Each structure stands twice: as structure tokens, then as C-alpha cells.
Amino acid sequence: MKVHYQIGFIGMGVLLALNTAHAGLVAQYLFNEGSGTTVANSGSAGSSGNLSLGGSPAAVFSAAGFTPNGSGHSMDNTASPAASPGGYAQTSASFDAVDNLSRATITGWMNVQVAASLARLVDRADSSVGSDQWSLYIDGDTSKLQLNLGGTSYVSNSFLTTDQWIFFAVVINEDDGGNKIKFYSGDTLNAVTSRGVLSSTSPGLGDNSKKLTIGNRENAGRAFDGYLWDVRIYDEALSSAALETVRVSGIPEPATLGLIFLPAGILLSRRRLTKQ
Numbered sequence: 001m002k003v004h005y006q007i008g009f010i011g012m013g014v015l016l017a018l019n020t021a022h023a024g025l026v027a028q029y030l031f032n033e034g035s036g037t038t039v040a041n042s043g044s045a046g047s048s049g050n051l052s053l054g055g056s057p058a059a060v061f062s063a064a065g066f067t068p069n070g071s072g073h074s075m076d077n078t079a080s081p082a083a084s085p086g087g088y089a090q091t092s093a094s095f096d097a098v099d100n101l102s103r104a105t106i107t108g109w110m111n112v113q114v115a116a117s118l119a120r121l122v123d124r125a126d127s128s129v130g131s132d133q134w135s136l137y138i139d140g141d142t143s144k145l146q147l148n149l150g151g152t153s154y155v156s157n158s159f160l161t162t163d164q165w166i167f168f169a170v171v172i173n174e175d176d177g178g179n180k181i182k183f184y185s186g187d188t189l190n191a192v193t194s195r196g197v198l199s200s201t202s203p204g205l206g207d208n209s210k211k212l213t214i215g216n217r218e219n220a221g222r223a224f225d226g227y228l229w230d231v232r233i234y235d236e237a238l239s240s241a242a243l244e245t246v247r248v249s250g251i252p253e254p255a256t257l258g259l260i261f262l263p264a265g266i267l268l269s270r271r272r273l274t275k276q
């Protein structure tokens, strides 16, 4: 029994570490509803961050299982023509929970079907990104992402491919000297890796009056043609290690997950043993 309690304590430590990684999670969209048009926000901003699927042609929930880990649903915006008027998931009003952040992190999984310049992924902006507005979209070089903060562009290194689940992240940290904008990517098999570190004079995510829009912009003119899943916005600058934890939480269990959660795995094994 003594061994059982000690291993249980280690398991709780792992759970606490996971909770710490989620501090500052303002918005999170898993798209797991699977029917209807409401996408719940499981982040700290709560229902004010809920999204509605809409547009013409409208975004819908994917078929069951079309996600990086093979369970639940994703946002399916493939009916839309790339970077043209089409579908979106959008808040009903200005999403002020992410106003004025000098530190922020945007993460998500994308499965690009048609890569097109200016197709918007995560956005609080007009057609042209005005002062204090911001948008994350596919760059003119469609193997790259571009973060536009108030009209100034920051471009990642190449990493986009089509018809594959890719984990993407951009970290904004006004206080980090010459490293204020950092891009990362990974996929279901490969760990998070840097895709560019840029200096900037940006003040971060501005205070504006735009809705939060996933897979398009507020006026729906630049659709992302593909699938999106587990899109998150944090009000803090996540480390690459924390981003890797986010990536791992979205993939099937085998290899990597088994190693990282070894203590928890032992705990489960012990419990099974004691039940027999």
C-alpha cells in the first residue's frame, strides 16, 4: 500500500503540472459539439467567447473522428473557396476578453485543404488590419503564416503543408527584447519546433471592438479553406515546453504520451493490479 500512495502522489504532481500549463487560457474551442451551430468556449472568458458557425457557404462541424487524435469533431470550412467570402466561427459581439494584451499566445491545429494567401485563421480585424486590430493568416508565400499586429506584419519560416494536421502557435511577448514574436509548429508525430523569432515594436494585441473570428475575418471575406481544431488564446507567453504539452494533449496516446505520463501510467497499472 505504501508504494501505491507514493506513486499516487507523483500522479497528482503530473496533474498539477498540467493545470499550471492551462493558467491564462482565455479562449479554447474544441468544436466537439458535432451538431447545431454553437461552439462553446472552454476558456476562462466563458460563454461571452462562444462562437456561432455561419457564413455563406457556412462552416459546419466535421464528421466524427476528423481531428488530430481521431475523436470528436473539428471545424469544417471546406465548402468555402479559399481566401474568398465564405464560412466562419464568430463571437456575437466584440471579444474584449483579449483586449490590450502585451503577452499572448495563439495555438491551434489546422488541416489546410487549399492554401491561399490572406486566408484568415484567428482574427479580430477589418479587411485591412487597422490600428489595435490583429490577424493571423496565411502569408503570400503559402508555406508561411503571417501575424499582423495593427498593420505591421510578422512572417514565420516555411512549415505549412496541405491535407495534414499541423499544430501552430505564435507567442507575443512585448517584454522579451528582440524575441517579441515567436512562431512554432509541430504535427501528430513531430514535437513543437521554432518557426521564426522576430523582433518588433508592437504593443501586443490591441484594444479594439471586433468580434473574434476563427477561419475568416469579421466581414467573412477571407475564408480559410480547411479544418481547424482546438484553437486557443492565452493571456500569457507560453514557453516552447508548454506548447509541446498543448500539442501532446491533442494527439493519440502511443509513443510520446506514454513516456511523458509514465508516472500516471504506473498509477493506473497499480490500481488495476489492486482490483484483481
Ligand SMILES: [Ca+2]
Residues within 6 Å of the ligand: 077, 078, 079, 080, 081, 082, 113, 114, 225
Ligand atoms: Ca473549398
Ligand SMILES: [Ca+2]
Residues within 6 Å of the ligand: 094, 095, 096, 099, 207, 208, 209, 210
Ligand atoms: Ca475592446
